[in-house]
Amino acid sequence: MSDIFPLPAPPRLAIDGDSRTFPVSRIFCIGRNYADHAREMGATAEAIFFAKPASAITSATTLPYPTETNDLHHEVELVLALGEGGAIIASGTGVDLTKRDLQSDLKAKSAPWEIAKGFDASAPMGALRLGPPPANGSISLSVNGAMRQSGELEQMILPPQELLGQLGRYFVLKPGDLVFTGTPSGVGALEPCDTVAARIDGLPPLDFTLTERR
Structure with a gap:
């Protein structure tokens, strides 16, 4: 028996100082894992989980400004990369891009808001x-050289192992899974042609620039 068409290869992330790559299977995200961010969003500091498709991952340095939004927000996050048995084998710096206006509209209707989070190149x-993720240190994001987000990893309500314990109640964690661990306060809007620099102490940097609107 054969498939009627071949599936595309999974997205892959570079590994610093290693010729191998990390194939991405699933992307899990946690919201409200920093109390100050929960407060700025008008929510209680209670961890919530959601997911993005693998197609959200991108390592491109130039990203298209997405359609169907006039309020694209940035959220810098420590990202865990899982191997056999759901163990953390690596970590990196990621940004969760969110169509905040669309998300707010959907929340007001008590509707699911995946389309505000899971669009292509949104991660x-x-x-x-x-190796193990950094247990402490700074996490920050600047836009066009101006600091927007600045926090400390130890401010996370659920640190990595506790977070995986909670997530593992609902999913069998597998090799290729990525887990975005939440964002500190200071999230805000991005405009076309903005340049973003995301930094976490001890991890490779992340830099990208948005294009003009399509």
Whole structure:
């Protein structure tokens, strides 16, 4: 028995200092994992989980400004990369891009908001670094050289192992899974042609520029 068409190859992330790559299977995300971000969003500091498709991953340095939004927001996050048995084998710097206006409209209707989070190239990523994730240190994001987000990894309500324990209640974690661990306060809008620089102490940097609107 054969397939009627071949599936595309999974997206792959570079591994810093290694010739191998990390094939991406699933992307899990956690919201409200920093109390100050939960407050700025008018929500309680209670971890919530959602997912993005693998097609959200991109390592491109130039990203298209997405359609169907006039309020695209940035959220810098520590990202965990999982191997056999759902163990953390690497980590990296990622940004969760969100169509905030669309998300707000859908929330007001008590409707699912996947289309505000899971669009193509909505999860830009830097290279991964093998080994355990940093337990502390700064996490930040600047736009056109101006600091927008600045926090500390130890401010996470659920640190990596506790987060995986909670997520593992609902999913069997597998090799190729990525887990975005939440964002500190300071999220805000991006405009066409903005340049973003995301940084986490001890991890490779992430830089990208948005194009003009299509």
